[in-house]
Amino acid sequence: MGRKVIRSESTTKAQILDAAIRLFGNRSFDAVSIRDITSEAKANLGAVNYHFSSKLNLIREVLRTLATPINEARLTSLNAYETLLNGGRPDLETLIRILVEPFVRLSKDRSGPGIYYPRLMMLARALPGDLIGSYLSEQHDAMARQFVKAIGRALPNLDEEEIFWRYDFTIGSTLNIVGDAYRSYRLKRLSAGQCDTDDADRIIDELVAFVSAGMRGAAPARRKKPKMARATAAKNGERRTATRVHAKQAAE
Amino acid sequence: MGRKVIRSESTTKAQILDAAIRLFGNRSFDAVSIRDITSEAKANLGAVNYHFSSKLNLIREVLRTLATPINEARLTSLNAYETLLNGGRPDLETLIRILVEPFVRLSKDRSGPGIYYPRLMMLARALPGDLIGSYLSEQHDAMARQFVKAIGRALPNLDEEEIFWRYDFTIGSTLNIVGDAYRSYRLKRLSAGQCDTDDADRIIDELVAFVSAGMRGAAPARRKKPKMARATAAKNGERRTATRVHAKQAAE
DNA sequence: GACAAATTGATACATACGTTTGACTGTATC
DNA sequence: GATACAGTCAAACGTATGTATCAATTTGTC
Incomplete structure (x- = not known):
């Protein structure tokens, strides 16, 4: 060398x-x-x-290539906002916008490869096995936890578990709407054209409004858990030898 | 015969x-x-x-077999509730619960085939081409529109477009949380075990609280649309001859 | 029990797949 | 200009796939 x-x-x-x-x-x-x-x-x-x-490795590289800049953009904005705040209480709407905007905007930018990210993300989630790889999971989890912490500072009355649930709902909403357009136009069809799912700004505004309001909602009353006996778990004895994408769930 | x-x-x-x-x-x-x-x-x-x-037809049959009872359960409950109301204003939380409960409960019932539905649903959404088939789309759309109408009656201040957006967010949240457990446990890992994603009742309660609050949120301020020139659209000249699930996007 | 239709069964077909191999090519280093 | 090596290329390997074929068997009807 x-x-x-x-x-x-x-x-x-x-x-x-x-x-x-x-x-x-x-x-x-x-x-x-x-x-x-x-x-x-x-x-x-x-x-x-x-x-x-290998092909599997190519797939991982593809996912990494697309996921990393989004997560980095999110973290960079969040850090900038937090230094700006200088210890003050963050504004919830701003946090949600920071979380949601990079993904939506990149996925609507037809000049870059970001348009392809929603479907790839949905695929990676839907397929079994650790397709994404632990590196990306950890990258995302770290980012997510930082947002959960920040949201917790914006909503001091919610305990952390509650925020985790709602963070998951937020990601679900975002992924669903962003994966909709550019081909299928499910929502546009459903709403008879009322919802313009190509308008990134509109999507972001709608997401921020909905999610922020949802986050601010009162926590549900917690019931007692009956905690019934654990059903016999695994009964899946399936093997795969082919070189399909999924084959490797090894130790799950 | x-x-x-x-x-x-x-x-x-x-x-x-x-x-x-x-x-x-x-x-x-x-x-x-x-x-x-x-x-x-x-x-x-x-x-x-x-x-x-054919295999593709089998897949469609599988999806139909699982989707139909859920949509029917939703519609049956909704109709029962509306006759009970007898023209009165519906309660938002109740509507959301009716929408969300059949899916969550079925997908957590380890005794039936419903556990498999979330992943299949996510797959069907992530894969290109009309995998689900128009019949199922129409079935779902009819159900969805009835819910949107009902929610509109519960929230007279929101216009229909707004409700359509939020309906989509609701489905996204539900699908995401329900597709999480039974194998991957993304949220459970992220929250370090705080969120019990096997507890159907808890999931339903969290969803109802979050979504109801989100629905009640103020609509975002509408901006002017700059409406820029349409980018040159299709540039995808890809063919497929194999008998993979996806091959058929024929005229898109 | 005879007949026809429905179903099952074993096998064959054609093809598309991911990966491997080994020769070949250009280029940087000395 | 010789050496080493990263990269390219064409060809081949072994296998798994969805579907078709056609004989054997079961089932329903009369």
Whole structure:
């Protein structure tokens, strides 16, 4: 390793990643073959395995490529806001906006690869096995916990568990609305065109209004838990040898 | 067709459907082969194509089998509540509970096939192409519109568009939390065990509190839409010949 | 019990897949 | 200009897939 190798970071690798994002985002992981990708990227069939070692690894790289900037944007904004506050109580609407805006905006920007992120995210969530990888989970969890803490400071009357529930609801709402447009237009159809699901600003405003109000709602009365006997758990003895995306749930 | 054929509705067909629900729910559509299904169902390989004509059709049948009772339960409850009201203004919390409860409860009932529904639903949403089929979309849309109408009666100050947005957020929150548990336990991990995502009653209570409060929130201020020029739309010339689940987006 | 239809069963087919291999090419380093 | 090596390329391997075929068997009807 005499000197740092430049060699333009092997443009083939970048082209493959680009093509993979585009194709995976338009179809799904299983529906896109390595041949599709290398053909779209004008690369050789072997290139994927050479640069990424396997398809599963390519998928992880794709997810990482898209998820990291969003989470970083969220954290950067949150940190900036908190230093600005200088210990004061944060404004809930502002927090929600910071949480929600990067995702929505990136996913509506047709000039970048962000449009593909919602579907990939939904796929990664829907498919079994640890597709995302622990690194991304930890990255997201750290970000999430910081937001939960901040929201807790904005709503001192809610205990932390409550906020965790509502954080999850927030992510669910966001993912659902953002994954809707650009192809399916479920909500637009349902509402007979009333809801313009392409308008990023509108989506953000609606999300902020709904989620903030939801967060401020009174916590539900807690019931006693009857805590019934645990049902016999696992009864799934399924194996998979194929090289499908899902095969690896090993120890779950 | 001289007389009605009984023949116990060909138990093989039912066994295949059962096995398919279980296997698809534990893995995903592409990761489960017809051979996996017929083997699990103790049926012959040809049986799937005989009874369901194709794998894609089997998938649609699976989704229909699980979705229909939930939507019907929702509508039955809603109708019962509305006749009970006899024209009076409905209670928002009650409406949300009616909307949310059947799904949550079914998906937590380990004795039935409902546990598999969330993942299948998420998969069907994440995958491209009209996987669900127009019949199911229409069934769901009719149900949704009736709820939107009812919620509009409970919140006369919100216009319908607003309610449509928030209905979508509600579904997103529900789907996200219900698809979480039974395997991944994302929220339980994130909250360090604070949130018990197996407790159906708790989930329902949290959802009702959050969503009701969100629904009651003030509508966001509407901005002027700059309405910029439409970006050149389609640039996707991708074909698929394989028999993967997704292949058919024909005219999009 | 005979007939026809419905269902099951074993096998074959064609193909698409992820990955591997090994030769080849360009380029940086000395 | 020789050496080393990162990258590219074409071809092949082994396997898993959905579906089709057609004979065997079961079932319902008369």
